[in-house]
Amino acid sequence: MRINKNIVLLYIFSFFKNFLIFGAVSVPFYLHKAGLDYKGMFILEAVFSIGMVVFEIPTGIIADKFGRKISLLLGTLVFGGSFFIFGFVPVFHILIVAQIICALGMTMLSGADRALLYEVIQKSKASDKSGRIMARYDAFGTAGMLVAFPLGSLFVGSGIVSYTDALGLVFIATALAILLSGVFILFVTEDRGGIHSNTSxxxxxxxxxxxxxxxxxxxxxxxxxxxxxxxxxxxxxxxxxxxxxxxxxxxxxxxxxxxxxxxxxxxxxxxxxxxxxxxxxxxxxxxxxxxxxxxxxxxxxxxxxxxxxxxxxxxxxxxxxxxxxxxxxxxxxxxxxxxxxxxxxxxxxxxxxxxxxxxxxxxxxxxxxxxxxxxxxxxxxxxxxxxxxxxxxxxx
The missing domain is CATH 1.20.1250.20 (MFS general substrate transporter like domains)
Known part of the structure; x- marks a missing residue:
C-alpha cells in the first residue's frame, strides 16, 4: 500500500515535537544556570502541572471549534516559544510565567495530535492498520528523545561554549526543534468535515x-x-x-x-x-x-x-x-x-x-x-x- 503523505508528515512532527535537547540536563539548568534549589525547581513543575489541568477546557475548545491542525500549529508556537524564555531569561518569577505558557502549549498539542492522526487514518481507509500506525507515531516520538538527550548533554559538556551558557542554549535549540515540527503540520491536510463544535x-x-x-x-x-x-x-x-x-x-x-x-x-x-x-x-x-x-x-x-x-x-x-x-x-x-x-x-x-x-x-x-x-x-x-x-x- 502507498504510504500516505499526511501520515508521514505526522511521524516527522512526532519526532521533532519530542526532540527535547534539554531533557537530560534540566536539573543542572535549574541548579547551575537559574540558581534555584530543589524546592524552587519543583514549585515551577507544580505550576506547570496545575496549568495543564486549568488549560484543558479552553484548549479543548480550540481543537473542537477551529480544528486539530490549528490547535497543533498554535501549540507548537506557544510550547516552543516558552523554551525561548527558559533559554534567555532564567529568573524564577519569569520562569513561572514560562511554565504557564509551556502548559498552555502542551495542552494545545495533547490529544489534538492523536485525534488528527486518527482522522487521517480514517480518511486514507487504513483503519485496519490504525494500531500499527499509532505505535509508529509513538516510536518516532521516542526516537526523537533518544537522539536529542545525548546531543544535549554532549553539547553542555563539550566546552564549545561555557557550561552555563550551554545550559541555556539547549533550551533555545529545543524551541527551534518544536517550531520546526509545526512547519510539517502546515502541510498536513485536515478534513474539517469531521470537526464538531465544542458540545462534548x-x-x-x-x-x-x-x-x-x-x-x-x-x-x-x-x-x-x-x-x-x-x-x-x-x-x-x-x-x-x-x-x-x-x-x-x-x-x-x-x-x-x-x-x-x-x-x-x-x-x-x-x-x-x-x-x-x-x-x-x-x-x-x-x-x-x-x-x-x-x-x-x-x-x-x-x-x-x-x-x-x-x-x-x-x-x-x-x-x-x-x-x-x-x-x-x-x-x-x-x-x-x-x-x-x-x-x-x-x-x-x-x-x-x-x-x-x-x-x-x-x-x-x-x-x-x-x-x-x-x-x-x-x-x-x-x-x-x-x-x-x-x-x-x-x-x-
Whole structure:
C-alpha cells in the first residue's frame, strides 16, 4: 500500500515535537544556570502541572471549534516559544510565567495530535492498520528523545561554549526543534468535515466524573490507585537520575546517554510483557514492579557509588514503564465503553494531583539531603505496594 503523505508528515512532527535537547540536563539548568534549589525547581513543575489541568477546557475548545491542525500549529508556537524564555531569561518569577505558557502549549498539542492522526487514518481507509500506525507515531516520538538527550548533554559538556551558557542554549535549540515540527503540520491536510463544535464534555469535567466513578467501583479503585500513586512516586526518578549521578561525580556529558539507555531498555522490556504475564503472572509482576522500585530507592539512599545509582535508575524507571500497560489493560477490561474516557481521565487526574502535591515536599526534603528524599520516597512506595497489592480475585 502507498504510504500516505499526511501520515508521514505526522511521524516527522512526532519526532521533532519530542526532540527535547534539554531533557537530560534540566536539573543542572535549574541548579547551575537559574540558581534555584530543589524546592524552587519543583514549585515551577507544580505550576506547570496545575496549568495543564486549568488549560484543558479552553484548549479543548480550540481543537473542537477551529480544528486539530490549528490547535497543533498554535501549540507548537506557544510550547516552543516558552523554551525561548527558559533559554534567555532564567529568573524564577519569569520562569513561572514560562511554565504557564509551556502548559498552555502542551495542552494545545495533547490529544489534538492523536485525534488528527486518527482522522487521517480514517480518511486514507487504513483503519485496519490504525494500531500499527499509532505505535509508529509513538516510536518516532521516542526516537526523537533518544537522539536529542545525548546531543544535549554532549553539547553542555563539550566546552564549545561555557557550561552555563550551554545550559541555556539547549533550551533555545529545543524551541527551534518544536517550531520546526509545526512547519510539517502546515502541510498536513485536515478534513474539517469531521470537526464538531465544542458540545462534548470537557477534559476537566471528565476527570472529576472519572475520579468519583473510580472510587465507587471496588476493582477500579484498586487498579486506579495502584496505577496513579505508584506512578507518581516512581516518576521522580526521571528527575533525580541526573542529581544522583552528578552526586557520584558522573560526567554531565554522558547524562543524555543514560536517559536514552533507560528509555531503550524499557522498550525492550515491554516486548517481554507476555513472558511476565505468564511466568511470574500479572499479580506477582504488578506487586514486584512496585515493591522493587521502593526497595531500590531505599538502597540508593544508603549505598553510595555509580554502580548502585545505575541499578536504582534503570530499575525504578524500567519497572514503572513495564507495569503501566498491564494496569491500563486491566482497567480497560473493567470499564464500560461509555465510561472509558471518563474513568481514564479521572485516574490521570489522581496521578497528576498526587505528583503536584509531592513536588514541594520532595523539593524541601532534597534540599536537606537527596538520600533523605530517596528514603522517604522508598518507604512510601514499599508501604503502598503492600496496601494496594492486586489480589488474584481482583484480576477476574
Amino acid at each position: 464534555i470537557s477534559s476537566l469535567q471528565l476527570g472529576i466524573n472519572g475520579f468519583f466513578y473510580t472510587f465507587k467501583h471496588p476493582k477500579l479503585r484498586v487498579f486506579g490507585l495502584n496505577y496513579a500513586l505508584i506512578s507518581s512516586l516512581t516518576f521522580f526518578m526521571f528527575w533525580f537520575y541526573q542529581a544522583l549521578l552528578l552526586k557520584n561525580h558522573f560526567p554531565v556529558t554522558f547524562l543524555g546517554f543514560v536517559a536514552s539507555g533507560f528509555n531503550f531498555t524499557a522498550m525492550i522490556l515491554l516486548f517481554f510483557t507476555p513472558f511476565f504475564e505468564k511466568k511470574p503472572g500479572i499479580k506477582n509482576t504488578l506487586f514486584l514492579s512496585s515493591l522493587i522500585p521502593g526497595v531500590l530507592y531505599i538502597l540508593s539512599s544508603f549505598i553510595p557509588g555509580v554502580f548502585m545509582a545505575f541499578i536504582a535508575i534503570f530499575g525504578v524507571t524500567n519497572f514503572r514503564m513495564l507495569r503501566m500497560p498491564m494496569l491500563n489493560s486491566l482497567m480497560n477490561k473493567h470499564i464500560e465503553d461509555g465510561n472509558r474516557a471518563t474513568v481514564l481521565s479521572g485516574i490521570s487526574m489522581i496521578e497528576r494531583l498526587s505528583t503536584t502535591l509531592l513536588y514541594p515536599i520532595v523539593g524541601m526534603l532534597t534540599d536537606i539531603s537527596l538520600s533523605i528524599s530517596f528514603l522517604v520516597l522508598g518507604i512510601i512506595t514499599v508501604i503502598l505496594s503492600v496496601l494496594l497489592r492486586v489480589e488474584e480475585e481482583t484480576l477476574v
